[in-house]
Amino acid sequence: MTRTRRMLTLGTAMALCGWAAVGAAGAEEVTIGLATGQTGGLAPFDQPSLAGFRMAMDEINAKGGLGGKYIVTLDIKDTRSDTGATVQAAQELVAEGVKFLITPCDADPSIAAGQISQAAQIPTMTFCGTTPTITDAVGDYMFGSYPADNGQATLLAQHAIAKGYKSAYVLKSPDSAYTxxxxxxxAEVFQKLGGTVAGEGTYSLGQQDFAAEVTKIAALDPQPDVIMTAAYEPDFPAFLKALRGAGVTAPILGSDGIDSPTTTGLGDIANGIVHTTAGFPTDGSPLGEFYAKYEAVTGAAPETVYVATGYEIPYILDAAVTAAGTMDGPALRDALANLENVPVLTGSVTYKGTNRMPLRAITLVEIQGGARAPIETATPDPALVPAP
Amino acid sequence: MEFFLQQLLNAVSLGGIYALLALGLAVVFSIVALINFAHGELMTVAGYVLFVCILYAVPLPIAVVAAIGAAAVAAAATERLAFRPMRRADPTSLMLTSFAVSAILKVLFQNGISARPKPVPLPPELSGTLTFGPVRLGTVPLASILVTCLSLAALTLFLKRTVMGKAMRAAAEDFQVLRLMGIRANRVIAAAFALSGMLAGISAALWVAQRGSVDPLMGFVPVLKAFVASVIGGLGSLSGAVAGGFALGIAEVLFQAYLPEAALPFRDAFVLGVVILILLWRPDGLIPAKTGRRS
Known part of the structure; x- marks a missing residue:
C-alpha cells in the first residue's frame, strides 16, 4: 500500500514536472533518429557531419526548438558503416517513433534505411550522400542535402570548356557510385558542350598502384588536354604522383573528395589542380564565420567542410517545420519538397522543382603553392545537369 | 617494347611491396600458425608515427627509423597482450583474435586520433623521376625495389647467421623439438612478432610515401594483398611469400596494362582467377613450407 502510494506520488510529481516544462516553453518534445557510421569506412564523413549537426541542433533547441515549438532529443546509433546494421538501426528508430531520420553519407545504406522510413512516412535525409539516384530509389520521403554528383560534374565540364580544353581523359572506378x-x-556534359573523350581508365579503390594505368596515359598520342577523375584518398595522391612521375603534364580536374589537407600537402605536383567543394571559407563569409565559431567552441578548426554541411541540415529542417507548422510526416515532406532559397552557410538550398536532391551552389577551387583559392561559386544550370 | 619494359618495371616495383607485406605475415605464420590480420594496423601505427615526426619536422631518416621501431614495438605488444594468452588455442581462434585486435585498433585510431586522413607530406625530392633509356621510374617505386632487395638480404642473413634466426627457422619446422633443445619459446615468438612488425613498418613507409596520408583504415588493402600473396606462395614459407608477392604484383600490372578497356573493371576477377589456377596446380602454394602445417 505504502509502496503504491509512493509510486503514485512520484509519478504525479514527475508528470507535473514534465507538464510544467512543456507548458513553460510551450514546446513539444520530439526525437530525431540518426543511423550513421560513426566507426568504420564512413566515419571520415559521418563523424564530422554529426559534429556540425549536433552543434546546430543545440542552438535551435536553445532558441525554442524546431519551428519555435519542437524541442529535439537526438537518438544517435552507430551503424559501424555496415548496411545491414544501418537497416537494423533504422528499424529501431522508426519503431521508437522518430519524426525525422538521418542516414549515412553513402548511397547503399541510405537507400536501404530510407525504404523503411518511407514505408513509415518519416521524412529522411542523407548526411552527405552525393549520388543523385538516392532519392528516386527510395521515394518521396527521401531527401539529399549535399551537392549532387551530376551538379559537381556539370560545373567541372563547364570550367573545362571555358578553359579551352577540347579532349579529356576520364579515370573512374566501378567500386563506388561516386567514383x-x-x-x-x-563526360556526358563535356561532350554535350563540344568536348571529346580521348580515353577512359579504371582503377580499384584503395589499390594505390597506378603505374600500369599512367603508362597507358603517357602512351596516348596526342595527349589529352585535361584529365578528370573523382578519385579521392588514398587513390588520388597515388595517381597524381604516378602520373607526374610518368611525365604527363595535362591539368587535372577533381571532385569534392580531394578537399582535404592531404592534397595540398603533395607539394608542387598539386599546383593547378581544380576541384569542386561544397563551400570554401573566406573571411567575413557565413562559412568563414562558422569556421571561426566552431573553432571557438571546440578548440579546433573543422577538419573538413562536412562539419558545415552537417550543421546546415537542422536549419533546413527548421525552415520546413516553420512552413509546415507541424512535424507530421506528410506535411513535413511537402514543406521540405517546396523549400526555396533557404539561406545556409554555403549559399542557399532549393528543393522545389528538383527530385529532392537540392539545387545549391558549388564552389570551384584551384590549388597553388600548397593552398586553395576559390575560382568561382555557382549553382549548376538545371538545363545542363545530366539526368541521374 | 618500351611499353612492355615500362610495365615490367612497374610490375617488379609493385611485386616488391607485396613481397615485403607477405613476408611479414609469413614470419609469424611459420612459427605460431597465426594469420595475423592485424598486420595492416601495425602499418597504420607506423604511418601515424611518420605523421607525427613530419609534423614536428623530424628529419626523414630518423622518422622512418622511429616508424619501423614503433611498428615492431606494437607487434610485440599485441603478441604479449592478445596472442600469448591464446597460445594453446586452435588456429581458427587465433585468427579470430587477430580480427579482434585489428577491429579494436581501428576504432582506437578513429576515436582517439581522427576519422579523417592525416596528411604525411614528403620532401619534394621524393616525387622525382629517373630515366633509364626508354623507361622511367619514380623515386618511390625505385626505393621500393631497392628496399625490398635490401630487406630480403638482411632477413636472409638474420635467419641463416644468427642464433635467434636459426632458432626461428627451427621453430618453423618443429616447435616442440626446439623447446627440447632448451630454447625459450616466448623469446622466439616475441622475436618473430617484432620482426614481422619491422617488416610492416618498412612496407608502411613505402605505402604511405605513395598515398601521402595515413588514415585509421589504411591497413585493410595491404593485409588483403599480403594474405593472397602468401597463400599463392605457400602459407608459412618465407621464400614462398616472396614468390607469391611478385606473382601477384606482376599479374595485377599485366592485366591492368593489357586487358581490353571493356574488361578492365573486372581486372581483380582476372587476377583472382589466376590465383585459383595457381592453387589448382599447386594446392600448397608455389613454394610450400616444410612442415605442411595449415590453418
Missing part, C-alpha cells in the same frame, strides 16, 4: 558516375556525368 564511377561522377566522371561519367562529366
Amino acid at each position: 564511377l558516375r561522377l566522371p561519367e556525368y562529366f
Whole structure:
C-alpha cells in the first residue's frame, strides 16, 4: 500500500514536472533518429557531419526548438558503416517513433534505411550522400542535402570548356557510385558542350598502384588536354604522383573528395589542380564565420567542410517545420519538397522543382603553392545537369 | 617494347611491396600458425608515427627509423597482450583474435586520433623521376625495389647467421623439438612478432610515401594483398611469400596494362582467377613450407 502510494506520488510529481516544462516553453518534445557510421569506412564523413549537426541542433533547441515549438532529443546509433546494421538501426528508430531520420553519407545504406522510413512516412535525409539516384530509389520521403554528383560534374565540364580544353581523359572506378558516375556525368556534359573523350581508365579503390594505368596515359598520342577523375584518398595522391612521375603534364580536374589537407600537402605536383567543394571559407563569409565559431567552441578548426554541411541540415529542417507548422510526416515532406532559397552557410538550398536532391551552389577551387583559392561559386544550370 | 619494359618495371616495383607485406605475415605464420590480420594496423601505427615526426619536422631518416621501431614495438605488444594468452588455442581462434585486435585498433585510431586522413607530406625530392633509356621510374617505386632487395638480404642473413634466426627457422619446422633443445619459446615468438612488425613498418613507409596520408583504415588493402600473396606462395614459407608477392604484383600490372578497356573493371576477377589456377596446380602454394602445417 505504502509502496503504491509512493509510486503514485512520484509519478504525479514527475508528470507535473514534465507538464510544467512543456507548458513553460510551450514546446513539444520530439526525437530525431540518426543511423550513421560513426566507426568504420564512413566515419571520415559521418563523424564530422554529426559534429556540425549536433552543434546546430543545440542552438535551435536553445532558441525554442524546431519551428519555435519542437524541442529535439537526438537518438544517435552507430551503424559501424555496415548496411545491414544501418537497416537494423533504422528499424529501431522508426519503431521508437522518430519524426525525422538521418542516414549515412553513402548511397547503399541510405537507400536501404530510407525504404523503411518511407514505408513509415518519416521524412529522411542523407548526411552527405552525393549520388543523385538516392532519392528516386527510395521515394518521396527521401531527401539529399549535399551537392549532387551530376551538379559537381556539370560545373567541372563547364570550367573545362571555358578553359579551352577540347579532349579529356576520364579515370573512374566501378567500386563506388561516386567514383564511377561522377566522371561519367562529366563526360556526358563535356561532350554535350563540344568536348571529346580521348580515353577512359579504371582503377580499384584503395589499390594505390597506378603505374600500369599512367603508362597507358603517357602512351596516348596526342595527349589529352585535361584529365578528370573523382578519385579521392588514398587513390588520388597515388595517381597524381604516378602520373607526374610518368611525365604527363595535362591539368587535372577533381571532385569534392580531394578537399582535404592531404592534397595540398603533395607539394608542387598539386599546383593547378581544380576541384569542386561544397563551400570554401573566406573571411567575413557565413562559412568563414562558422569556421571561426566552431573553432571557438571546440578548440579546433573543422577538419573538413562536412562539419558545415552537417550543421546546415537542422536549419533546413527548421525552415520546413516553420512552413509546415507541424512535424507530421506528410506535411513535413511537402514543406521540405517546396523549400526555396533557404539561406545556409554555403549559399542557399532549393528543393522545389528538383527530385529532392537540392539545387545549391558549388564552389570551384584551384590549388597553388600548397593552398586553395576559390575560382568561382555557382549553382549548376538545371538545363545542363545530366539526368541521374 | 618500351611499353612492355615500362610495365615490367612497374610490375617488379609493385611485386616488391607485396613481397615485403607477405613476408611479414609469413614470419609469424611459420612459427605460431597465426594469420595475423592485424598486420595492416601495425602499418597504420607506423604511418601515424611518420605523421607525427613530419609534423614536428623530424628529419626523414630518423622518422622512418622511429616508424619501423614503433611498428615492431606494437607487434610485440599485441603478441604479449592478445596472442600469448591464446597460445594453446586452435588456429581458427587465433585468427579470430587477430580480427579482434585489428577491429579494436581501428576504432582506437578513429576515436582517439581522427576519422579523417592525416596528411604525411614528403620532401619534394621524393616525387622525382629517373630515366633509364626508354623507361622511367619514380623515386618511390625505385626505393621500393631497392628496399625490398635490401630487406630480403638482411632477413636472409638474420635467419641463416644468427642464433635467434636459426632458432626461428627451427621453430618453423618443429616447435616442440626446439623447446627440447632448451630454447625459450616466448623469446622466439616475441622475436618473430617484432620482426614481422619491422617488416610492416618498412612496407608502411613505402605505402604511405605513395598515398601521402595515413588514415585509421589504411591497413585493410595491404593485409588483403599480403594474405593472397602468401597463400599463392605457400602459407608459412618465407621464400614462398616472396614468390607469391611478385606473382601477384606482376599479374595485377599485366592485366591492368593489357586487358581490353571493356574488361578492365573486372581486372581483380582476372587476377583472382589466376590465383585459383595457381592453387589448382599447386594446392600448397608455389613454394610450400616444410612442415605442411595449415590453418
